[in-house]
Amino acid sequence: MKKSFNEIIKPVLVLVCICLVVTALLAYINSVTSPIIAKAEQKKTEQAMSEVLADADGFDKLEIENLPDRVTEVYSATNGSGYVFMLTTKGYGGDMKLICGMKANGTIEQCKTLSHSETSGLGSKTAEDAYRNQYSGKSSDTLSEVDAITGATISSTAYKNAIEDAFKAYNMVKEAEK
Structure with a gap:
C-alpha cells in the first residue's frame, strides 16, 4: 500500500502543486502587465491616428x-x-x-x-x-x-x-x- 502511494499519488500531488503555483504566478504577472500593455496599445493607436x-x-x-x-x-x-x-x-x-x-x-x-x-x-x-x-x-x-x-x-x-x-x-x- 505504501509503495502505491509513493509511486502514484505522491507524484500526482507534486504535479498538482506545481501547476497551482505556476498558475498563480501567471495570473499575477498578467494582472501586472495587462495595464501596461493596454496603455502601450492606446499610445500606439493615438500615434497612428495622428499619422493618418x-x-x-x-x-x-x-x-x-x-x-x-x-x-x-x-x-x-x-x-x-x-x-x-x-x-x-x-x-x-x-x-x-x-x-x-x-x-x-x-x-x-x-x-x-x-x-x-x-x-x-x-x-x-x-x-x-x-x-x-x-x-x-x-x-x-x-x-x-x-x-x-x-x-x-x-x-x-x-x-x-x-x-x-x-x-x-x-x-x-x-x-x-x-
Missing part, C-alpha cells in the same frame, strides 16, 4: 449605430479637420487591422496597417508604403484606381473592401451630423 490625419489636434470617439461590418470605431478630429476609421478585415492569412484617415471633404489623407498575419512577401505588401500610398487623395469615386497586388489578390481586395466600408461609414457620419 496630421491636421487633427485631438480625437473624439463617435457613437454611430449600424456601422459597416469592417468598421470597428470612428473618431472625429476635435478641430473638424476630418475623421479616423478603425477597420478590421479578413485577409488571406487572418485578420488585418487598418486605420484610415479622411479629410472633412471625404478624401483619404492616409491609410496604415496596424497589424496583420498575411504571407510574408505577398499579402504583407499591403502594409508597405508602395501599396497603401495609392489610397492617399482618393475619394469613393476614385477608389477603383487602386491597383491590387499581383499574387496577393485576396489580401489587397480585403484591404480595399475595408476602405470601401470606411467611405460608407464616412457617409453615415456626415448624414448623422445634419
